[in-house]
Amino acid sequence: DVKVTQSSRYLVKRTGEKVFLECVQDMDHENMFWYRQDPGLGLRLIYFSYDVKMKEKGDIPEGYSVSREKKERFSLILESASTNQTSMYLCASSLAGELSYEQYFGPGTRLTVT
């Protein structure tokens, strides 16, 4: 059974803290993605990676960075957390090529920044 796991289900951080969200997939997928989900705004792509050490900006990269040192692991970093980054964060992975439309999602991390 395919699996995408995220390091935390719930996280509470203070404004200005550096926050790390970790995602691991066990499907040997080339592509990995980070989204944030907010009511009425749907799924917005923050960053994605199509290979180790490769990354591309999505629609809302400001305030975030990412790291992919190993194929199975993709980290999202909030350099200095702010209250407007309170959200649900979803990680996903997919194969490259024809089947890249089939993304597998983790359960999400609900981040609260106070």
Add this chain to the structure above:
Amino acid sequence: QQQVKQSPQSLIVQKGGIPIINCAYENTAFDYFPWYQQFPGKGPALLIAIRPDVSEKKEGRFTISFNKSAKQFSLHIMDSQPGDSATYFCAARQTGANNLFFGTGTRLTVIP
């Protein structure tokens, strides 16, 4: 700018009804149109997908209708059940790309 526009934002139907969720796009370079289903507390999961050279695709009680000339596609759920209550997202992928453009989601509630 929203690449894929989805409506309605929320939908309530009686059990057995046929909810319809609509999506529209402008980019003719899109080559796959998947739908994702998300239950509370879970990540989205692929439900069904269609290519633009097909006008309809059915999987069980779920049907995608595709109108290429109008650049619109829709999800129909036949004989809806309370267990279908979830948020549904349409999406689109550009040819050769790895990422998807998602709609804003529709929260469906099926009343027993």
